[in-house]
Amino acid sequence: MATRVVPPRIFKNLRYKTTTTKTLNSSHPSAAAAVTSTVDLTPPPPPPSSHPLSSLDLNNAERLFSAVPTSTLVRSTAVLHATAVGPMVDVGIWAMKSKLFQMGIMKDAVMAVTKKTFYEHFCAGEDTVAAGRSIRTVNNAGLRGMLVYGVEDAHDNESCDRNFDGFLHTVDVSRSLPPNSVSFVIVKITAICPMALLERISDLLRWQEKEPSLKLAWKQDCLPIFSESSPLYHTQKRPEPLTSEEENDLELANERLQKLCEKCVESNMPLLVDAEHTSVQPAIDYFTYSSAIIHNKDDNPIVFGTIQTYLKDAKERLLLATKAADNIGIPMGFKLVRGAYMSTENTLAHSFGYPSPIHATIQDTHNCFNDCSSFLLQKIANGPGSLVLATHNIQSGKLAAAKAYEIGIGKVNHKLEFAQLCGMADALSFGLSNAGFRVSKYMPFGPVEMVMPYLLRRAEENRGLLSASGFDRQLIRKELGRRLKAAIF
Numbered sequence: 001m002a003t004r005v006v007p008p009r010i011f012k013n014l015r016y017k018t019t020t021t022k023t024l025n026s027s028h029p030s031a032a033a034a035v036t037s038t039v040d041l042t043p044p045p046p047p048p049s050s051h052p053l054s055s056l057d058l059n060n061a062e063r064l065f066s067a068v069p070t071s072t073l074v075r076s077t078a079v080l081h082a083t084a085v086g087p088m089v090d091v092g093i094w095a096m097k098s099k100l101f102q103m104g105i106m107k108d109a110v111m112a113v114t115k116k117t118f119y120e121h122f123c124a125g126e127d128t129v130a131a132g133r134s135i136r137t138v139n140n141a142g143l144r145g146m147l148v149y150g151v152e153d154a155h156d157n158e159s160c161d162r163n164f165d166g167f168l169h170t171v172d173v174s175r176s177l178p179p180n181s182v183s184f185v186i187v188k189i190t191a192i193c194p195m196a197l198l199e200r201i202s203d204l205l206r207w208q209e210k211e212p213s214l215k216l217a218w219k220q221d222c223l224p225i226f227s228e229s230s231p232l233y234h235t236q237k238r239p240e241p242l243t244s245e246e247e248n249d250l251e252l253a254n255e256r257l258q259k260l261c262e263k264c265v266e267s268n269m270p271l272l273v274d275a276e277h278t279s280v281q282p283a284i285d286y287f288t289y290s291s292a293i294i295h296n297k298d299d300n301p302i303v304f305g306t307i308q309t310y311l312k313d314a315k316e317r318l319l320l321a322t323k324a325a326d327n328i329g330i331p332m333g334f335k336l337v338r339g340a341y342m343s344t345e346n347t348l349a350h351s352f353g354y355p356s357p358i359h360a361t362i363q364d365t366h367n368c369f370n371d372c373s374s375f376l377l378q379k380i381a382n383g384p385g386s387l388v389l390a391t392h393n394i395q396s397g398k399l400a401a402a403k404a405y406e407i408g409i410g411k412v413n414h415k416l417e418f419a420q421l422c423g424m425a426d427a428l429s430f431g432l433s434n435a436g437f438r439v440s441k442y443m444p445f446g447p448v449e450m451v452m453p454y455l456l457r458r459a460e461e462n463r464g465l466l467s468a469s470g471f472d473r474q475l476i477r478k479e480l481g482r483r484l485k486a487a488i489f
Contacts, residue, residue: 056398056401056431056432056434056435057431057434058394058427058428058431061475061476061478061479061482062479062482064427064430064431064475064479065475065476065479067141070480070483073476073479073480073483074480075120075121076121076423076472076476077473077476077477077480078117079117079118079121079423080121080472080473080476081473082117083118083458083459111448111449114448114452114455115448118455118458118459119448119451119455121423122421122422122423122424122444122454122455122458123150123422123423123443123444123445123446123451123454123455124145124147124148124422124443124444124445125445126445126446126447126448127445127446128169128170128173128445130445131147131173131443131445132173132176132177134443134445135147135177135181135182135443136177136178136181138181138441138443139177139178139181141430142430142433142434142439143429143430143433143439143440143441144180144181144182144183144417144438144439144440144441145181145182145183145440145441145443146182146183146184146185146186146272146419146440146441146442146443147170147173147174147182147184147185147186147443147445148170148186148442148443148444148445149163149166149167149169149170149186149191149444149445149446150444150445150446150450150451150454151163151166151188151191151446151450152188152190152191152453152454153190153191153195154190154191154192154193154194154195155194155195155196156194157194157249157252159191159194160191160192160193160194160252160253160256161256163191163192164192164256164259164260167185167187167191167192167260168259168260168263170185171185171260171263171264171267171269174267174269175267175269182269183270183417183419183438183440184269184270184271184272184304184388184417184440185264185269185270185271185272186271186272186273186274186442187257187260187271187272187273187274188273188274188276189253189257189273189274189276189283189284189287189288190276190280190284192253192256192257192260193249193250193253193256193257193283193287194249194253195280197246197249197250197253197283198280198283198284199279199280199283200239200242200246201242201250201282201283201286202234202235202279202280202281202282202283203234203235203239204216204239204241204242205219205225205226205282205283205286206226206232206234206235206282207235207238207239209225209226209230209232210232210235211238218242218247218250219286220290220293221290221293222286222289222290222293223285223289223292223293223320223321223324223325223330223332224317224320224321224324225282225285225286225289225317226282226313226317227313227316227317227320228316229312229313229316230313230316230317231278231313231349231354231357233349233352233354234278234279234348234352236352253287254287257287257291258291258294261291261294261295261302261303262295264295264302264303265295265302268300269302270301270302270303270304270333270386271302271303271304272304272306272333272335272388273287273288273303273304273305273306274306275305275306275307275308275337275339276341277341277344277345277348278311278341278345278348278357279348285305288303288305289305289321291303292305292325292330292332292333293328293330296330296331296332296333297331298331298384299331299384299385300331301331301332301333301384301385301386302333303333304332304333304334304335304386304388305321305332305333305334305335306334306335306336306337307334307335307336307337307372308337308338308339308340308341309336309337309338309339309365309368309369309372310338310339310342310358310359310365310368311339311345311357311358311359312357312358312359313357314368314372315368315371315372315375318334318372318375318376319375322334322376322379322385326383331384331385331386332385333385333386333387333388334376334385334386334387334388335387335388335389335390335419336369336372336373336376336387336388336389336390336391337390337391338365338369338391338393339358339365340457342358343460345357345358346358366393366395366396369391369393369396370396370399370400373387373389373396373399373400373403374399374400374403377400377403377404377407377409377416378403378407380409380415380416381407381408381409381415385415386414386415386416386417387415387416387417388416388417388418388419388440389416389417389418389419390418390419390420390442391418391419391420391425392420392421392424392425392428394428394471397418397428397431397432400418401432401435401437404416404437416437416438417437417438417439417440418432418437418438418439418440419439419440419441419442420439420440420441420442421441421442421458422441422442422443422444423458424458424472425471425472426472427471427472427475428471429441
């Protein structure tokens with residue numbers, strides 16, 4: 001996921017809260033943005049000055065953007081306002097996907113426009129040198145970076161090996177940057193294990209859940225992957241066992257992940273495994289949990305898994321996994337997100353004649369995220385483990401911050417990290433940072449073509465006047481207006 005993420009000194013504190021109750025299963029693209037972080041631009045009342053969170057200032061645009069050059073604010077507002085115009089986003093997405101624009105001069109033109117707009121706003125650079133500069137810029141502004149080599153799906157071992165080298169190099173780059181400026185290295189299992197194999201492993205794991213007598217000789221010790229409410233409709237009939245070739249590919253994929261984990265252990269650099277759509281998520285959870293059992297020691301989780309709380313079974317699976325980890329004495333790290341594959345999930349479930357695995361309303365998703373957040377905050381306050389709260393939702397951020405102070409982990413930085421995507425919810429990022437929390441930006445890097453799938457998802461998430469970027473747009477307009485008046489008068 002490329003040339004400079006968050007505008008050079010990004011913005012600071014944000015604050016929009018969500019009360020919209022659109023149906024999540026809507027086919028309208030704007031619903032996807034609502035899942036990630038729906039917005040009600042009515043600012044919540046500030047806490048009393050005596051409250052520890054009184055420093056969570058999300059209103060003062062001048063203070064929030066004091067370190068951001070006017071040129072950067074202008075570019076940011078242009079990109080965010082463009083993505084708020086639905087028809088413009090539709091045209092842009094069509095152009096980026098269309099085969100007509102994937103050759104010759106047209107391709108060069110599309111890539112050039114994309115690079116100067118979406119790419120520079122949402123990504124960290126084309127290579128590790130540029131990504132390093134972006135990390136330093138973000139760090140100088142008080143935030144940290146999650147370094148993300150922006151490759152996604154692989155389909156053969158040659159691609160997996162090439163991607164694996166990229167992830168290893170990312171760890172080396174992280175070590176070379178200022179101490180604590182990189183909070184996590186991100187890995188996508190879909191990039192180091194062929195997609196077809198992940199689908200086969202997921203099928204076999206689902207069938208074993210249906211039929212516990214099924215023996216999987218290749219399966220290592222693992223935490224629970226499914227709950228009683230988990231969707232199993234993807235696997236309609238008993239899968240064939242893995243072939244000898246598939247078992248060999250599985251061994252190679254596992255070796256890649258273990259080597260990456262070992263390098264992260266040596267570097268004391270947490271490794272966060274990204275989540276994907278449910279057709280391959282069981283295999284990803286299997287890789288994640290089996291690796292966590294091996295590498296997570298004492299109170300220092302190295303391998304972090306991701307829970308997508310827009311899924312109906314998210315909380316139940318989280319409870320089962322944490323209970324099992326406690327029983328065997330494994331400290332777990334989790335990242336909570338709302339989710340980014342709503343359209344894919346709805347379409348797939350419909351094709352099988354099943355209800356969507358995603359919560360029926362936006363509010364249900366908010367409730368699930370907040371419930372899981374509260375549970376994990378309480379858990380890490382009383383024992384081992386760590387938590388990353390990846391949210392663009394102001395209310396969720398405020399609730400979690402208040403809970404953290406309430407139970408006494410507000411300043412225990414190694415236990416809790418807030419996170420937002422590069423180029424999104426920057427005001428919230430700075431508000432939480434100013435209030436004393438560790439905050440990271442998810443910073444993908446790589447050539448424009450490599451990160452195109454990531455950019456397409458960001459374009460979808462920001463579309464519509466009530467998208468996740470709504471509050472940032474409002475604050476930037478306010479600050480630009482203030483600077484213009486100051487320049488004139």
